[in-house]
Amino acid sequence: MRESVQKKRNSTSAAKQLAQMREKLASISERERVLRERSAAREVYRYLLDSHRLTAPATFLGGQVLNISPSGVNEGGQLAA
Structure with a gap:
């Protein structure tokens, strides 16, 4: 009896x-998915x-190169969630 209990x-x-x-594991998988999406979004932005x-024609830029940072990037260099 004790053994069955x-x-x-x-x-x-x-x-x-x-x-x-x-x-x-589900939580880890979800985190990995989010990180892959963020990485892909950064790659698309860079591209x-x-x-x-x-x-962009040089005349349009006035001979200057634009240095535009993404609006979702914080000081740590990571995209905002």
């Missing part, structure tokens, strides 16, 4: 631990800015 407790404890591990610099 102990087995139920152990299986319940293992199920709780498994559920916690799944939650943690568009470089493209603009290359295609």
Whole structure:
């Protein structure tokens, strides 16, 4: 009788631990997804800015190169969420 109660407790404890591990993995996966999206957004911004610099006629710029920083970048160099 005690053995069956102990087995139920152990299986319940293992199920709780498994559920916690799944939650943690889901959380990590979500963080990784967000970081990949931010990285992709930065790459797109750089590409568009470089493209603009290359295609803008020198007369339009007045012979100067534009140095435009993205509006979502803070002092740490990271995009705002």
